[in-house]
Amino acid sequence: MMLRHAIYRHTAPAAVLLALLFAPMPVTAEPTTAQSWGKQIYLEGTSPTGGEITAIVGTEGVSLPASAVPCASCHGTDGLGRPEGGVIPPDIRWSELTKTYDHVHENGRRHPAFDENNLARLIRTGLDPASNRLDKSMPLYNMSVEDMDSLVAYLRFLENDMDPGISKDSIQVGTLLPLQGGQGALGQAMAQVMLAHFKEVNERGGVFGRKLELLAIPYGDSAQSTLDNLSSAIRKEGVFALVGAYTIGMDEQILELLRELGVPLVGPFTLNPGDAFVNADIFYIYPGFAEQAEVLAAQAIAQMKGGRGTLVLVGPEGEHVDELIAAVEEKQPKDRTFKTETLRYQRGKLDAAVLAKSLQQAESDAVLFLGIQAEFEELLNALAGIKHYPGMFALSAYVPRPMFEAPEGFNERIYLAYPTLSGDVSAAGRAEYQRLADLHALPPGHLQGQVAALAAAKLLVEGLRGAGQTLSRQKLVEAIEALYRYDTGLTPPLTYGPNRRIGAMGAHLMKVDLVNKTNKPVGEWYEVR
Secondary structure, eight states: OOEEEOOOTTOOOHHHHOOOOOOOOOOOOOOOHHHHHHHHHHHHOOOTTSOOOEEEETTTTEEEEGGGSOTHHHHOTTSSOOOBTTBOOOOOOHHHHTOSSOEEOTTSOEEOOOOHHHHHHHHHHOBOTTOOBOOTTSOEEEOOHHHHHHHHHHHHHGGGOOOTTBOSSEEEEEEEEOOSGGGHHHHHHHHHHHHHHHHHHHHTTTBTTBEEEEEEEEOOSSHHHHHHHHHHHHHHHTOOOEESOBOTTOHHHHHHHHHHHTOOEESOBOSOOOSTTTTSSEEBSSOOHHHHHHHHHHHHHHTSGGGOSEEEEEEESSHHHHHHHHHHHHTSOTTOSSEEEEEEEOTTOOOHHHHHHHHHHTTOSEEEEOSOHHHHHHHHHHHHHTTOOOEEEEETTTOOSOOTTSOGGGTTOEEEEESOOGGGSOHHHHHHHHHHHHHHTOOSSOHHHHHHHHHHHHHHHHHHHHHOSSOOHHHHHHHHHTOOSBOOSSSSOBOOBTTBOBSSOEEEEEEEETTTTEEEEOSSOEEOO
């Protein structure tokens, strides 16, 4: 296993960043113009030249635009066929169609090998090379000679039409990391642990015989230069997918670029996925702020006596807090027996005394606070001053320092949500990481980043295995979407789906023990429903 390093502007020489080895680039065949046109016809049922393409469907011979029943809808983007409704479309890869011995199908139909002419005849008339008529489930397509020539040209090319980064014996994936500057040591540690895992996968034969190659794409000295580096690498270097990329502070920009380029991203290292991942091929491991806030609110409500009381959502004005409050309120039942209220203040201008009085007047039983730690501490002191001690709930990302000096009346009444804890790493996961660290001389620091990167690498490999031998980006996405409670040994179990892009959808809860100056776990892992 070798790590390739993409060197772009605004970066130091590679030797300064990592001890890097270079591997040959995977070579993907480039289609001709006719093959590219044929691909459009195959996938979409539309003519690149503007010609009309129609399909005759069923025993009644209904005529439809071919775009309603394109070839790929039954035969798949790989040509292998997708069984549906009792119909099993045949394998239409050129190597299969042109096998020299007689073709015998499950229904007993026999015919010799195809060539360009009799394949075009079959598409138009439904007659195979032996003049047997195909089942009526196969549409007949009418199109110009030029479009038919293009379609047949693409069918000859189909099995070699692999996504960028794939060759017969390798898969090149990329990662976007800060490899210098203040976060350089973190980025290098993350790259090294992924490299170590891929090396071991390769030593065991790779994934269906393909070896994994990792291309490290470095951050630039600005957000724009970082995006430029990522765009250049994907467009020029042959990158099948990204894995374990560091996206903190750039989630939206990176997501937009990857959506434009059609590149999946598996296990990005970030604080908050946000909402924009819907309908994108991005698979997060850990929950975002919205999911953690939902867990906090659920816990606050669960502690209300008889399910009655008042939950107050408090935070500075701004779009980000608007989204968190909306996410929490959306999850509340319509037949609720408790009340919810919202109090906002101008960012950076919290009047703790006024807010504390408002919370007392609202008879708040629980407060979900979405401001920064300094404001949180101010509010706790103001509440203690008027002897009002509701349960206080906050995101650990907003309250990163210990809260052990809070007023004693809040003992075990301060709750913090965490996306991950050290207990998520099982004994087997610790052993796996330690073995990698010993064998591959992994750095001792930045363990959280290394664990996240290793989990991302394992998730990618699991997705590649699920995608099968005829690999494509689409199949990788579908394979990860099908994962249910996948155990990385490093994270809570991961579940994905067509409308679920966060694997560990929930949070851990800790309450602050002011007497013993420690945080105590509340249950284990709370799943968002």
